[in-house]
Amino acid sequence: MNWYDKRYHTLDYELKETFGQKVVKLSLDAGFTCPNRDGTIGERGCIFCGKKGSGDFAGSRDTDILEQMEEQKNRLSSKWPNAKYIAYFQSYTNTYAPLKVLRQRYETALSGTDIAGMAVATRPDCLPAEVLGLLEELAQKTFLWVELGLQTIHQKSAEFIRRGYDLECFTKAVNSLKDKNIRVVVHLILGLPGESDKDMLDTVKFVSGLGVWGVKLHMLYIQKDTDLYDYYRAHPFDLFTYDQYINVVCNALEILPPEIVVHRVTGDGVKKLLAAPLWSLDKLRVLSGIDRELKRRNSFQGIKWKKNNSQSQGRIC
Numbered sequence: 430m431n432w433y434d435k436r437y438h439t440l441d442y443e444l445k446e447t448f449g450q451k452v453v454k455l456s457l458d459a460g461f462t463c464p465n466r467d468g469t470i471g472e473r474g475c476i477f478c479g480k481k482g483s484g485d486f487a488g489s490r491d492t493d494i495l496e497q498m499e500e501q502k503n504r505l506s507s508k509w510p511n512a513k514y515i516a517y518f519q520s521y522t523n524t525y526a527p528l529k530v531l532r533q534r535y536e537t538a539l540s541g542t543d544i545a546g547m548a549v550a551t552r553p554d555c556l557p558a559e560v561l562g563l564l565e566e567l568a569q570k571t572f573l574w575v576e577l578g579l580q581t582i583h584q585k586s587a588e589f590i591r592r593g594y595d596l597e598c599f600t601k602a603v604n605s606l607k608d609k610n611i612r613v614v615v616h617l618i619l620g621l622p623g624e625s626d627k628d629m630l631d632t633v634k635f636v637s638g639l640g641v642w643g644v645k646l647h648m649l650y651i652q653k654d655t656d657l658y659d660y661y662r663a664h665p666f667d668l669f670t671y672d673q674y675i676n677v678v679c680n681a682l683e684i685l686p687p688e689i690v691v692h693r694v695t696g697d698g699v700k701k702l703l704a705a706p707l708w709s710l711d712k713l714r715v716l717s718g719i720d721r722e723l724k725r726r727n728s729f730q731g732i733k734w735k736k737n738n739s740q741s742q743g744r745i746c
């Protein structure tokens with residue numbers, strides 16, 4: 430399959446369109462914490478958050494940022510020898526530190542070789558004016574996006590996952606970032622307990638209307654290093670089957686406006702920690718199931734052929 434063959438607007442496609450080549454993320458742990466863990470808002474974090482602060486594949490926080498980046502580049506270079514990179518501040522809350530510290534971490538990452546841009550994962554309640562100012566400054570110098578973990582618009586579910594902020598806080602943060610021309614990516618979880626398919630798709634519709642740059646979708650999965658695992662064992666609830674997930678994620682993709690960049694369509698659990706659903710470990714099967722289902726529906730969500738493609742026929746197939 431060529432990189433433009435997907436029926437939805439993938440990040441891979443977007444980055445290749447922007448940079449004209451393969452661009453890969455380097456997942457970093459910059460040594461921050463999170464107000465939902467340090468006692469400011471909560472001590473146990475979001476119910477699904479593991480010991481690595483939702484950065485299971487990030488480098489080690491005991492290692493310098495440039496070293497983390499070099500180590501990952503070395504690992505990735507056999508697969509993509511000429512790639513450029515996005516420095517991805519993934520673990521914990523990456524705007525939750527004094528401004529001086531944030532600037533030092535970000536500028537260090539951007540000083541690495543072959544860095545095409547930067548991504549910062551954070552919480553909407555951790556974007557004070559001075560941090561927004563710093564991000565605005567960096568967005569003028571590099572390809573920057575900021576990721577916010579909304580997961581759901583439904584307050585009952587937000588309380589269950591112990592998210593610690595309300596929808597108004599999230600919407601305000603999205604608007605503040607957009608006002609500063611900073612790309613926004615929103616994380617959503619499909620399959621939270623108690624949510625119907627309609628509830629999930631209402632969340633997708635809400636995000637579709639916000640004018641954000643990207644979304645990340647994944648199924649709820651349960652890792653053993655989380656409070657969700659303890660809850661699940663004490664109060665078992667239904668998780669998506671493979672077929673159910675393929676159906677609902679395709680429904681979600683069909684709702685998203687074609688210009689929204691889809692960063693992820695499946696989960697990324699750690700094999701040795703994943704308790705359920707085990708089918709989610711087979712990412713290729715999930716991705717091909719989604720491709721097959723969108724094809725069966727004859728659904729095209731997204732991208733047009735490259736303008737200079739001689740076969741330009743409209744939307745990709």
Ligand code: SF4
Binds near residue numbers: 474478
């Ligand atoms: S906001 Fe992120 S780092 Fe903090 S507890 Fe929730 S998932 Fe974990």
